[in-house]
Amino acid sequence: MLRYTLMRLGIFAGCLVVVWGAVYSGIFPRGYGNANFLWLLLLAMVISAPISWVVLRGERDRASARVAGRVDRMKANLDANRAAEDGAEDGVHAQGQPS
Known part of the structure; x- marks a missing residue:
């Protein structure tokens, strides 16, 4: 179970890095005001969930x-x-x- 959890966290961390790069390069829109970090987390969760489900x-x-x-x-x-x-x-x- 620990292995699965660590693999899931790794996929999330990878998605977070990709989303961070996409937001700061202008591919994805930035969040409003101080909500940018929450926006990054939300996008990373939404993207990593189906990837984890399949992989x-x-x-x-x-x-x-x-x-x-x-x-x-x-x-x-x-x-x-x-x-x-x-x-x-x-x-x-x-x-x-x-x-």
């Missing part, structure tokens, strides 16, 4: 599979713990002791 598809699928595997292991551990607790509780009830 990082494989990495996103691998990260998703790792997360799903962790969730499955956690569910299995919870089920095992519940079964162990149920077994211990059944043993107490079989001996006639209150829980």
Whole structure:
């Protein structure tokens, strides 16, 4: 997941540099007054999102599979713990002791 995040940030940083160059060379319009930095960030986000969606598809699928595997292991551990607790509780009830 960290690798995917770093790759996504790298694409955003690259887009930010390209947008900054395009704004200051006059290809893209400048923002109003002091809002130029926010304009640069907005343009970079809008451009980097579809690029990340296409370029990082494989990495996103691998990260998703790792997360799903962790969730499955956690569910299995919870089920095992519940079964162990149920077994211990059944043993107490079989001996006639209150829980």
